[in-house]
Amino acid sequence: MFEQLFPILLLFVVAAVLAGVLISLSIFIGRRTKLGKKGQPYECGIDPEGTTREPFPVKFYMVAILFILFDIEVIFLYPWAVISKELGMFGFIEMLVFVLILLVGYFYILGRGALKWD
């Protein structure tokens, strides 16, 4: 019985405990120094000018996001590839439809100019 109950109880406990532990850990373990030097990137040398966070062009994000999507969609090709012989023509047509749907998306982003690099 306990075996079965365990994961569910855990769900209760872990979330509650973990939240408490993580917060208190950062309070107790983390040392806090108020020295101004600690906040600086370099202890010696020239102070950096401006911010280190150079804004990337949005293009990078865009391409990355789109890459994730198309990358993940390809997952569906694997199972089909494994049993494509058993599925035969039917599976092939289904897969074509699937790729077609992907293509619609692809044409859309092309049309919107999301992939234009400059």
Added chain:
Amino acid sequence: MIDTTAASIDFSIIAPEIALLAAAFIILVSVYNKKMRNLAPVIATAGLLVSLLIAIEQMGNPKTGFFGMVTCDDFTVVFKILFVISSLLILMFGRRYFVSKNIDRPEFYALLCISTMGMMVMASTTDLVVIFLGLEIMSVPLYVMAGMDKRSLESNEAGIKYLIMGAFASGFLLMGIAFIFGSSGTTDLRRIAADFQFIGENYQLYFNAGAVLTLVGFAFKVAAVPFHSWVPDVYQGAPTPVTAFFSVGPKAAGFAALLRIFNFGFEDMEFISDIFWMLAVLTMTVGNILALRQGNIKRMLAYSSIAHAGYILVAFAVGGSAAMSAAVFYLFAYGLFNLGSFAIITQLEIRSGCKSELSELSGLSKAHPYLSAALTVFMLALAGFPPTVGFIGKFYLFTAAIDGGFIWLTIIGVLNSFISVYYYLRVVKVSFLEKFEGTFVPVKYTPAMMAVLLITLAGTLGLGIFPEKLLEISRAAIFAFL
């Protein structure tokens, strides 16, 4: 060997979905052409109409296909009709709003179609996996639609809040489905319903936990307290026609899934009824009380939509065919007058600078007597006054509850609906009994807006006086799977 015979793969079952998807694809591909871009609403309307016609054609002809993954009975069809009609109405009055806010983009119409398709998928299956997929197909476009006004900080915020909370809730739902799958060995509700007693003592706990988590996932979608917190923020921040869309379709889809799962799949679970009881009471009460002091109409309607979810949850606590058909009836009724009220708010917001604050309505009855009369009718319907369809819906719901012996729940429900009258009639009071200072910008009605107002008005009053047909339809929907 996998069965790929024609009997199992029957595309006629999912023809309404295909029509919507086709419309969405055409719109997406048409971004190449300027002229075609402007045709997006027309294409979407055509897709929805075709889908509606096919759906009506499917009525009374139950079918199952795709290896039992897709079921198309009267229940499905009734909900499909509800989704399509609500999307159509939104399409009709949304365009002008988007144009006036300068956010009219063809993508919206594609997203609308895809989201509607997701709802249809949710309603047309008895398989938890497919329900989950439908939910996501519906939700992801909703997130985008909430944040579609890119320059508006409110809209941004609504979008991101909805997305994170929605994904969070999906996580719980998925965990719930995992537990149910683990303890019963299947995700098909029909098999779960058939083998229910088969679940061994040891797996009962997993199953219960899974059922609760699944319930939580859908409670989030239908905005039941305490899973409601996103509702007011998202409703207020999203562009008004989008808010109108949120308040009807997705909510009905959530309830459709709940109906399938808990009234059909897990019928015999005693404690689920108790949970619904608690949720219903909490949802009604919190929704109504929080709505009391709202100054923004959209936010007020958000809380009101929470409260209405509470009334519908009463039916789930009661169970049985009468209560369930009352819930379906109520969803239709609520869709009608809620869309009507949102149409009026949209119409008012088209005036520049309007932020749908309650105070902006003062003296409306003098400037726009017909508009304010229509608003009054919708508010009365929301409050459940006779002879509107809102009254019939509530009456039907509460008599079912009384018949089921849920007297206290009924009393709480009636009390709540009286509290709600207070804030609905405040809108009437402000528009009729308060003086307006300043100058009125005249409102121009587009023919489409006029049509929406007339349809919803006629529905609200007409179905209040002749509810017979709708009652029959909602009963047919429930008897489809009983």
Added chain:
Amino acid sequence: MFGITHFLFIAVLLFGVGVTGVLISRNIIVLLMSVELMLNAANLAIIAFSRALNVMDGHAFVFLVLTVAAAEAAVGLAMVITIFNNRRSINIDKYSLLKW
């Protein structure tokens, strides 16, 4: 004995970490990652169950869930970009224009 319970233990643990992450993190990106963690925890549970029950359904389901998660992440990231452009901040606690 190494069995289903252990997988579930890991799954629930991951899920709990995800929930905790949503509750305590202020960075929207971290929030999105936490949510993904929750979905993948559920995936792990499904796979474990599927193996224990010796059926393939769960495996197929997991593929679907993965794509769903990717779609949510994509939309989420796109939104983060927009909102960052407008507000210059991805601290979720600062997004409280809409309240009460």
Added chain:
Amino acid sequence: MTENIYWIPLLPLLGFLVNGLLLGKLPKRVVSLVACGTVGGSFLLSLMSFLELKAMPPDLRLIEQTLFSWISSGDFHVNFGFLLDPLSSLMILVVTGVGFLIHLYSVGYMSHDSGYGRYFAYLNLFTFSMLVLVLADNFLFMFVGWEGVGLCSYLLIGFWFEKKSASDAGKKAFIVNRIGDFGFLIGMFIIFWQVGSLDFMTVAAKAPEVFVAGGTLVTAACILLFVGAAGKSAQIPLYVWLPDAMEGPTPVSALIHAATMVTAGVYMIVRVNAMYILAPDALLVVAIVGGVTALFAATIGLVQNDIKRVLAYSTISQLGYMFLACGVAAFSAGIFHLMTHAFFKALLFLGAGSVIHAMSGQQDMRYMGGLRKYLPITFGTFFIATLAISGIPLMSGFFSKDEILWKAFSSDYGHPILWALGFITAGLTAFYMFRLLFLTFYGKERMDEKTKSHIHESPKFMTIPLMVLAVLAVVGGWIGMPHIFGVTNYFEAWLEPVISSAKPAVGVHMLTSAGGDTAMELMLMFSTVILVGLAIFAAFKIYNKRPEVADSLADRFKTPHNVLLHKYYVDEFYGAVIVRPLIYFSLFLWKIMDVLFIDGLLNGLAKLYEGISETMRSVQTGRLRSYATVFVIGVFILIAYAVIE
């Protein structure tokens, strides 16, 4: 005519549609023609159906007409159906008759108002709703009219929305009506649950079988229905909205807040009298609330200075009489008083409207006086109405009030205490009504010169309805003369078929009736008349001879300190020994019970809810992480519940 009852409510609806849809596009003449014509038409139709009904044998005087089926689900059927029987035929006569006269009057009264078309549209909508309420053959359809009249009343109270107080007044009406509706609906649900039908006829027929006489369920249902009635008909503690409702135009007060809508509660109780007979305890509650309200409101009426507020409290008090009658199972007496009251109270309000009209909007009686010679017709008719309401013999109010008092004393459900409540109220009524009359029409002219120069008798549109109502206020009671006068009581005979003839349930209730014979009846009648005479005499002495003294007296009595200081006034007039404590008591009731306690309770209720709302809002911080926290807590609680189960 009896085949087409539905035309009676339909005509005013048509009037509403025409005036409402063509708002601002019709000339005033057409608006008034449509509004008055439709109501007048439905009055004629009501008269015809009444006569046809009368020609039938008494047992068959019942016409049910179903327009179409409204809700039908399983074995639950509700129709849009009308029921014409002696009771409803009387009611539609009163509603359309008095309603028509008030419509006519409004043509004159509202002639200068900018919202002319809107006003008549509301008025017609009201008439329609009221007719639906009265003619409905089941609870649910009645509820349609019930809510409709409430809504129209709400809109008409706030008709002049430039007045701040007018839109505030709506709020109280609102809360009270919700409490009333709650009672009505829950009562209705209990009836449906037990009887399985909402048809009045079915309920009346089945109630004795379904309910145990004196049982909990029937008592609960009856008391809940009475809560609904009390909300609509302004009984303690739900009466507070009625005095505030006087912010609306005066003809509205006459029609809605005196003659028709506020009597809906009485009508509803008589409609289901077959159930009340089964619940003696509920009847006792009705009788006590009615009697106490009659006395309470009459007492407060003594010290009001606003002419319309006096009449408002008077209305509450008279409604109390009607409930007293119902509470002692003298249902036909209640309806009889409802009818005569409709005549004289409508007349009083219209007369007051005429006075206000002449006084350029002044409503405070302290600035009136001596209007008798300026407004001869108004004065004459007002005088008749005052006689009628005071219960001067041979006027309509005399017969109806006397019957109630006698039944309160002698009926199986009656008791001398209940009679005493009504008896004292009769005296107070005469006193405050004559005070009103003297302050307004007699004595020194206390208005300023500017107002004085404007005083004029009202136009014909206003005076003709006054005269017609005056005739009715005199002769209206003659159809219900008591048996001891040696004549048939036509009224009682007419209503006999609808009043349940069931014998009182065993044991009745804790009060035992005194019974009584003819000699007793005569004696009680005389004592009432004598009391009324004394009261009029006192009012005459105080307010006619020395109105200024009375005014200063009332002012000085506001604090106990002043009362003691000015003891010497006591000798100044007759009857002061009684009058002084009375006025003092009245002020106490008004300021403490009415304004502080009951008003405070209702406002407190509203404040409480708003406070809870305000507090709960703070949980909705706008921060996503707190939303997620609430979410997770919810999940934990639900899972804990599921696991424990």
